[in-house]
Amino acid sequence: MTKEELYQAELKQADQDHHTPTAGAITGHILANLWLHQQKVNQARLYAKGCASLFINQKAAEWVATERQYFDRINTLLLSLGEAVPTTTAQFVEYAMLKEDGAEKYAPGKDQLFDLIKDFDTQLLFFQKAIALGKQEGKMKLVHTIVDLDDWMRAEILAGQNFLGNDLMEGRYQEEDDEDDD
Template sequence: MSEIEIRYAKEQERSDHEHHVPTAGAMIGHITANLAMHALKIEQAALFAKGPAALFLDQYGRAWIQKELAFWDDINRALHAEADLVPTTSEELLKYSMLTENGATKYADGKDQLFELVKDFDMQLLFITRAIKLTEKEGHKAQNQLMKELYAWIKEQIGLTQSFLGHEPTEGLPSAAEDDGDDAE
């Protein structure tokens, strides 16, 4: 093996270890992977949704993508600054994303596509609240601040979209059933 292959193999060993511990960096790696995957899913819905959901996504979808990719960039830089591992390959993004995708979803009713995006936002909160606790524990202040900003932004998008769909803020969301009363802020 070449020196670069050896270094990458060591990085993969470290990554596996950190994901089993877990560390703040590993948890945040899931978040960046989720952001990248969610941006693709928003793009799909923005292109294929019909009806009122298409108008909603035309107004908000592009801004969501831009915001998620801006967070993705800022968070990756914060990971790198703390010497944490940064998922940078498509293989790593697919491995660490906890969001699922289905190409057939583009043919679903527009409101169903929009609600799938809301559920993905909600899934991201699970990892973000864990990352907030881990960054506090590990003293990673810049990462902690970014996690809190991302949490607040996602909660706002969930509320906005749920209102558009005629839902209560937590209606139909898995986190509402799992809420243990812990606040991330």
């Protein structure tokens, strides 16, 4: 097969995996979110003002480095499992579920920090799905890696919320109760 045919076959398989879904497909979303979050952290580091800029500047290098380490580790792990990984900007943009807005760099620093915390929280939703599917598919190394990433992000959410003086769950996703009021 030519390189173009191989790439088209990869795209076809990725589309099929996203509709199934598989642990590899959901992990593709995790990779895209990690990639975009690193860009957003850098933007906040450069533009945040006020007290929150101190926290962001203290944490930014660690956040970017840790996210990059997990990004590389997960990519390598997926490839060793025979899974395709997103590699183009177009794929990262398509698979990322985080929202990006260039105007946000002019928001108050505390708002930029809160946005980064909410992005961590959004990423947790994909972790839970990838962990469940990974267990079903017997991909325990992937499960353990994502559990480690989940633990790290939860600790960073707590640190950021504490800095902002927020309750841990403020602004975060919470399941709605489906209780019947009969």
